[in-house]
Amino acid sequence: MQQTSDEVxxxxxAGGDRLAMQVLFARHHVRVYRFVLRLVRNExxxxxxISEVFLDVWRQAGRFEGRSAVSTWLLAIARFKxxxxxxxxxxxxxxxxxxxxxxxxxxxxxxxxxxxxxSAILRKCIETLTPDHREIIDLVYYHEKSVxxxxxxxxxxxxxxxxxxxxxxxxxxxSLKAAGIERGWP
Amino acid sequence: xxxxxxxxPEREEIEVLLPWYAAGTLNxxxxxxxxxxxxNDKELARQFEMVxxxxxxxIVVNESLGAPSQRAMKALFEKIDAEPARQPxxxxxxxxxxxxxxxxSLSPRTLAYAGGVAAIALLLQAGVIGKLVGExxxxxxxASAPVTxxxxxxxETLVRFSPQANAAEISEFLKANNATIIDSSTDGNFRLRIxxxxxxxxxxxxxxxxxxxxxxxxxxxx
Numbered sequence: 022m023q024q025t026s027d028e029v030x031x032x033x034x035a036g037g038d039r040l041a042m043q044v045l046f047a048r049h050h051v052r053v054y055r056f057v058l059r060l061v062r063n064e065x066x067x068x069x070x071i072s073e074v075f076l077d078v079w080r081q082a083g084r085f086e087g088r089s090a091v092s093t094w095l096l097a098i099a100r101f102k103x104x105x106x107x108x109x110x111x112x113x114x115x116x117x118x119x120x121x122x123x124x125x126x127x128x129x130x131x132x133x134x135x136x137x138x139x140s141a142i143l144r145k146c147i148e149t150l151t152p153d154h155r156e157i158i159d160l161v162y163y164h165e166k167s168v169x170x171x172x173x174x175x176x177x178x179x180x181x182x183x184x185x186x187x188x189x190x191x192x193x194x195x196s197l198k199a200a201g202i203e204r205g206w207p
Numbered sequence: 208x209x210x211x212x213x214x215x216p217e218r219e220e221i222e223v224l225l226p227w228y229a230a231g232t233l234n235x236x237x238x239x240x241x242x243x244x245x246x247n248d249k250e251l252a253r254q255f256e257m258v259x260x261x262x263x264x265x266i267v268v269n270e271s272l273g274a275p276s277q278r279a280m281k282a283l284f285e286k287i288d289a290e291p292a293r294q295p296x297x298x299x300x301x302x303x304x305x306x307x308x309x310x311x312s313l314s315p316r317t318l319a320y321a322g323g324v325a326a327i328a329l330l331l332q333a334g335v336i337g338k339l340v341g342e343x344x345x346x347x348x349x350a351s352a353p354v355t356x357x358x359x360x361x362x363e364t365l366v367r368f369s370p371q372a373n374a375a376e377i378s379e380f381l382k383a384n385n386a387t388i389i390d391s392s393t394d395g396n397f398r399l400r401i402x403x404x405x406x407x408x409x410x411x412x413x414x415x416x417x418x419x420x421x422x423x424x425x426x427x428x429x
Contacts, residue, residue, distance in 0.1 A: 037292070039284075042287065043284075046280060046283065050274075050275060050279065050280070051274045051275070054272075054274065054275040054279070055269050055272045058272050059269070059272070067275065068276060068279040068282075069279075069282070071275060071279050071283075072279045072280075072283040072286065075283050076283060076286050076287065079290065080290070140263075140264055140267075143260060143261065143264045144264045144267060144268050147261070147264060147265055147268050148268060158261070158265055159265065161226050161227060161230055162229075162261065162266065163266055163268075163269040165230050165231070165232055166232065167232040167233070168227060168232075170232075183223045183224075184223075186223070186226055187223050190261065193261065206254055
């Protein structure tokens with residue numbers, strides 16, 4: 022069965038169709054939530070932000086020009102909301118949350134190494150990348166965004182997207198090396 | 208066959224594109240470049256395996272984040288209900304919106320069928336015009352500049368570009384084949400002219416058809 026395209030849903034939302042909003046929300050909210058959660062590292066804040074993101078969609082649907090995919094538009098709004106929320110927090114509060122996120126109860130890369138679990142080490146290294154590097158890795162690998170789409174979401178030139186991704190991967194390789202996994206690159 | 212690419216800048220460029228190739232989000236031109244490089248460069252192929260590992264584990268990391276609670280949806284619709292009422296007339300009579308919705312509702316098979324019928328109609332039209340022109344004898348001259356030498360018309364073909372092909376790919380395709388777009392129709396077909404002898408028509412049609420940028424190539428009646 023063919024599903025209604027995101028663009029058609031947006032047109033209906035622009036006309037005040039609440040059901041179309043429900044369909045769009047059901048289709049995209051989990052990915053948007055995960056993208057926001059990786060940025061703000063707080064589940065409650067992420068939930069608040071996704072309702073804000075979709076409320077913006079409700080309000081601005083009539084202005085959507087379709088020059089990019091709806092999912093790209095959603096992630097661009099989500100990123101803006103997440104960064105605004107992060108800026109609004111007090112420094113100390115933010116430091117505590119970041120520390121909590123890092124000091125979670127799962128294995129450190131070294132502990133995972135002792136268990137010889139290469140995949141777990143790789144995941145741990147991905148989680149401990151800097152926010153910029155983590156964001157680009159997520160957008161390319163998980164959200165399946167092209168160079169052009171990442172450039173639009175993050176608001177940087179396409180060449181910067183490519184180099185940032187390259188350095189994110191390089192950093193990942195260095196973290197793996199520090200954890201005892203030598204991949205022979207870079 | 209070499210095991211590594213000799214051109215370092217080209218290799219670096221390909222290396223940078225590997226994550227997008229692994230995710231399947233590269234355009235056709237770059238996809239072809241990466242595929243060719245991977246086939247000829249074992250070191251690059253090894254690195255591609257690393258990229259695939261990273262991609263797989265990034266998905267696991269993200270999927271392990273779970274999903275938001277019902278609270279998010281409830282909060283959203285409470286806020287929507289508190290919004291001022293819309294004026295539905297502004298959009299419901301929007302022609303483009305209706306056309307877009309209608310097109311989206313058509314199945315790919317229906318669209319392909321409609322496209323095929325349109326292509327045949329175009330060919331018939333081209334045939335009739337070609338015959339009429341062919342029956343005319345002699346040549347015409349411009350009053351201001353009499354033409355004494357005839358310019359070779361070349362081979363003309365009808366093509367339809369793939370919906371996935373972007374402007375850069377189409378431009379590259381035209382350049383690579385030394386082709387010029389001389390006409391287009393509203394149903395998405397384009398008439399191309401390639402400087403060549405008419406005897407080469409079949410060969411040219413075959414060559415153009417090998418490109419992923421086009422979905423249909425037919426010889427056109429001159």
